[in-house]
Amino acid sequence: MNRLLSPFRLSVQRDLLLAARHKTEIITALFFFVIVVNLLPLGIGPDPDLLRKIAPGALWIGALLATLLGLQRLFASDHADGTLEQMALSPQSFTLLVAGKIMAHWLVAGLPVVLVAPVLGMQFDLSGRSLFILTLSLLLGTPILSLIGAVGAALTLGVRGGGALLSLLILPLYIPALIFGAGAVEADLAGIGPDGHLSLLAALLVVSAFFAPWVATVALRVALE
Amino acid sequence: MLSVSHLTCQRGERVLFQDLSFELPQSQWLQIAGANGAGKTSLLRILSGLSEPIGGRITWNGTPVREDREGFHADLLYLGHQGALKEELTPLENLTLSLGMEGLEVAETAASQALHQFGLQGREQLPVRFLSAGQRRRVLLCRLLLRPARLWILDEPYTALDIHAAGFLTGLIETHLLGGGSAILTSHQSMTLSPGLCVTL
Numbered sequence: 227m228n229r230l231l232s233p234f235r236l237s238v239q240r241d242l243l244l245a246a247r248h249k250t251e252i253i254t255a256l257f258f259f260v261i262v263v264n265l266l267p268l269g270i271g272p273d274p275d276l277l278r279k280i281a282p283g284a285l286w287i288g289a290l291l292a293t294l295l296g297l298q299r300l301f302a303s304d305h306a307d308g309t310l311e312q313m314a315l316s317p318q319s320f321t322l323l324v325a326g327k328i329m330a331h332w333l334v335a336g337l338p339v340v341l342v343a344p345v346l347g348m349q350f351d352l353s354g355r356s357l358f359i360l361t362l363s364l365l366l367g368t369p370i371l372s373l374i375g376a377v378g379a380a381l382t383l384g385v386r387g388g389g390a391l392l393s394l395l396i397l398p399l400y401i402p403a404l405i406f407g408a409g410a411v412e413a414d415l416a417g418i419g420p421d422g423h424l425s426l427l428a429a430l431l432v433v434s435a436f437f438a439p440w441v442a443t444v445a446l447r448v449a450l451e
Numbered sequence: 452m453l454s455v456s457h458l459t460c461q462r463g464e465r466v467l468f469q470d471l472s473f474e475l476p477q478s479q480w481l482q483i484a485g486a487n488g489a490g491k492t493s494l495l496r497i498l499s500g501l502s503e504p505i506g507g508r509i510t511w512n513g514t515p516v517r518e519d520r521e522g523f524h525a526d527l528l529y530l531g532h533q534g535a536l537k538e539e540l541t542p543l544e545n546l547t548l549s550l551g552m553e554g555l556e557v558a559e560t561a562a563s564q565a566l567h568q569f570g571l572q573g574r575e576q577l578p579v580r581f582l583s584a585g586q587r588r589r590v591l592l593c594r595l596l597l598r599p600a601r602l603w604i605l606d607e608p609y610t611a612l613d614i615h616a617a618g619f620l621t622g623l624i625e626t627h628l629l630g631g632g633s634a635i636l637t638s639h640q641s642m643t644l645s646p647g648l649c650v651t652l
Binding site for chain 1: 499500501502503521522524525527529531533534535536537538539540544548549551552553554556
């Protein structure tokens, strides 16, 4: 088991080390999220009822856009300097190495968003319980964004103007996560309870964690040809 | 033993080579010669398994490479045109992390010893972006010292190396061949290696 997981662990470790040398990238994505979410109350006006209503959607859309920011670079720099070739030629499983990169992307782009979400949610006048559910839905949902996004990043690797194409390709695929994620808080406020939405979100996470690294690997092999 | 039969490669409309067959026994090396654009790198990429040929088959010790990719890659060390070095990381980090991802835990002392052998003492903790082209190449070539592999595929290994480092590399290849390994390389420079096989594209 340890042997099997060591390429995964090293791949995560390597990408985190690279991210630590490029702190601006982490900070940019996080500040982008904070600013987008902050603009909404400023633009819409201080009506607490309305703000409470749009809060889950606003935070979720902010998280989607913040994830997209770093996604294009997920494989691009490794492709440019030949690291991806060496990974494909490794006797270790290429899929596990790719899964490690996706994990690192979530730790760098997704996790900070989850951590600041409760603070931002407070300015939308959300109750403590709603904040908890919202954070939980983001915790389950942001890995899905990284996983599905990785498939898009692999497919558009080496394509000219890949950034815009990536957004067009990936944002529609984020819709289910957005609906169940933002819906969890609304369902709770409506008295249905958030369990159904959160379970569906967890199911989405399991399915994408199983398939996305594998599909991304196949796309990367094609891109390397 | 690597054996290649009836290999055909096409890039776009152009057929780069067709019906290429050769065998590379143990302790032998093979030079791939040809003008710029003749398809040397394409051939190496096909041999390493990075891209698929249009036709033909490649076997390693009797097993088709396509059927046992991971087994073949455990025996293979491929150094391409591109460095696969991360500019932000130090040579030491680059070596330990890239070899680690290939399933080889390298102690830092072993890695820095390899860097010393390639004349990079004092540069172990310097980010790669401060190194010259020749020094980067040397960091890459340290993989030859650290990772055991039976077959070396080296694309233009002598590029950017000075006479001293080139001599050291030639010595390494010769030791590798004496130990029963085999090597495939492309090079425009005239080499001082003992004569080997040659394929001209």
